[in-house]
Amino acid sequence: MTTSTNLMRQRRFLPLFLTQLLNALNDNLYKNxxxxFVVYQVYDSPEMETLISGVATALFVLPFVLFSATSGQLADMRDKTRIIRWIKFAEIIIMSVGATGLLLAARGISxxxxxxxxxxxxxxxxxxxSTFFGPIKYAILPQHLHKDEVLAGTxxxxxxxxxxxxxxxILGGVMPIMASIVVVIxxxxxxxxxxxxxxPAPPETTETKVDWxxxxxxxxxxxxxxxNLELRYSVLAISYFWAIAAILSVQFIPLAKNVLLADKQVAAVMxxxxxxxxxxxxxxxNALLKGDISARYSAPSVIALGGLLITFYLLCRMWDLTPQGELFTVTEFLSQPLALVLTANLLLIxxxxxxxxxxxYAFLTTRVEKSEASRSVAANNFISSVFMVVGAGVAGVLGYFGIPLEEQLLLSLFLCVLSAQLARKLHALEALRGPELP
Known part of the structure; x- marks a missing residue:
């Protein structure tokens, strides 16, 4: 905790931290x-709502499949800070286009x-x-931080x-569309x-040729x-995790509306x-590991996640209530007997x-040379994104064909088992190989 507090006062970390925080904030404010708006204002069909949610998730992660390899090479072979500046300038243009779409939708124009x-x-x-920013926000850490600060920074x-x-x-759920338009820009x-x-974060390799x-x-x-075995196990375990996250993210909003019978503010609360x-x-x-980069708690964590998914599924099956109005508001939802238990279960997941x-993630940047750290993160982004696209696509298709949302939650259990097996292998290999590369 002391290391984390100290890092937040350092120029070598704080501006990067704030940059990535604002990046994630804008992505999610706009997406949500x-x-x-589309789910609650345009369509009134559970099948179409799940499909739209799945398409939105798939569209956002598809670029990671297409451009991760290029982004990793660029980040390793060029100054990372200069790339960040170009990326953030492009965000202004992109959000102007998105804001135009929101404005037209809010006014009912085409x-x-x-x-x-x-x-x-x-x-x-x-x-x-985000594809071009992703490798940088992790790979730049070993370049700016001391070895014992990398886990805390990650x-x-x-x-x-x-x-x-x-x-x-929260903002995407509660702000009027017109306010969202101004805020994203x-x-x-x-x-x-x-x-x-x-x-500055100059390249640490003499390579300059990018394969386009x-x-x-x-x-x-x-x-x-x-x-690299440690990299392989880390990447695959992370990828299974993000496939689980993609499946859950596709289901959250339609599940809140059609299973829990709740409005969009409740979806935002979830x-x-x-x-x-x-x-x-x-x-x-980080507090538990005390700065040590280790996978020893990863397998128990993902097994616990799987068990909590089962209880979340059972709670959804037990939810058999009729809202007082059209849909439960946040106040009405939280007053239901199972609401707090269900929300706490989700928090624990x-x-x-x-x-x-x-x-x-710390393994990705410390088990390779610094000159390859961006490519390591890019490899993870590429493979994770393939898993996420498949997970989101499967969830969207199942929803379109009428498979109940509660049943779709069980898809994630198999992935939890695979993730736990990989984490165990990684920890065993970690014990043989010793600490991270100097």
């Missing part, structure tokens, strides 16, 4: 304002013909934006990301100003990540609980997830 396509274009572009970045997601979800402008305080062929570069990236839990777990695991995934 858009999805909630909602399906122009407004929704514009919003989806901006969502895809934000995915591209935990803070992960916790900050989810605090920002939490705030973005304002946050993009502030993010660009803050990023200019990030210290996405297929060839992606193949090379996969071979790179699978060639997403807030999940994000708060990830943040708590991310910080807690997320805490277990944060404790599972944060040490694995």
């Amino acid at each position: 304002a858009m999805v909630l 909602v399906e013909g122009l407004a929704i396509p514009l919003m989806f274009v901006a969502l895809f572009a934000m995915g591209v934006h 935990g803070l970045v992960e916790a900050g990301t989810y605090v920002a997601i939490l705030v973005g979800m 304002a946050i993009a402008l502030v993010g660009y100003i803050v990023c200019r305080w990030v210290p 062929n996405p297929l060839r570069a992606s193949k090379s990236l996969i071979l790179f990540s699978m060639g 997403l807030v609980a999940f994000s708060a839990g990830i943040a708590i777990g991310s910080v807690s695991i 997320a805490i277990a997830g944060g404790m599972f995934v944060v040490p694995l």
Whole structure:
């Protein structure tokens, strides 16, 4: 905790932390304002709502599949800080396009013909934006931080990301559309100003040639990540985790409306609980490990996550209530007998997830040379995104064909078992190989 507090006072960490926090905040404010508007104002069909939610998630993560290899090479071969500045400048343009779509939708002008396509274009572009920022926010840490600070820095970045997601979800759920339009552009402008305080991070390799062929570069990236056993186990375990997260994120809003019979503010509360839990777990695991980069708590954490998913499923099955009005408001929802238990269960699921995934992210940047750290993170982003697209796509298709939302939750249990097995293998290998590379 002392290390974390100290880092928050350092220029070598704080501007980067704030930049990524504002990035995650804007992504989620925009995405949730858009999805909630479409689900609650445009369509009135559980099948179509789940499909739209799935398409939105898939569109946001698809760029990670297409461009992760390129982003990793660029981040390793160019000054990371300069790339951050270009990325944040692009965010201003992207959010202007998204805000235009929201404005048209709010005024009922060509909602399906122009407004929704514009919003989806901006969502895809934000995915591209995050694809190029993702490898940098983790790979820059070993370059700016001391070795015993990397786990704390990784935990803070992960916790900050989810605090920002939490705030973005709250704002996306409660702010009027017109206010959201102004705020997403304002946050993009502030993010660009803050990023200019990030210290330089010049390349630590003599390589300068970027392979712009996405297929060839992606193949090379996969071979790179699978060639290092610790990297392989870390990447695959993280990927299974994000497949679980994708399945759950697709289901949250339709589940809140159609199973729990609650309005969009309740959906936001559920997403807030999940994000708060990830943040708590991310910080807690650093205190538990005391700065040691280790996977020894990862397998128990993901097994606990699976058990908590079962109880969440059972609670949803037990939810058999009729709202007093059209849908439960937050106050009405929280007054129901199972509401607090269900929300607490969701919070615990997320805490277990944060404790599972944060040490694995630290492995990505400390088990390779610093000159390869961005490619290591990019490899993880690429493979995780493939899993997320598949998970979101499967959830969307199952919802479209009428598979009950509660039953879809059980899809995640198999992935929890696979993640636990990989975490055990990683911990066994970690014991043989010793501490992170000097």
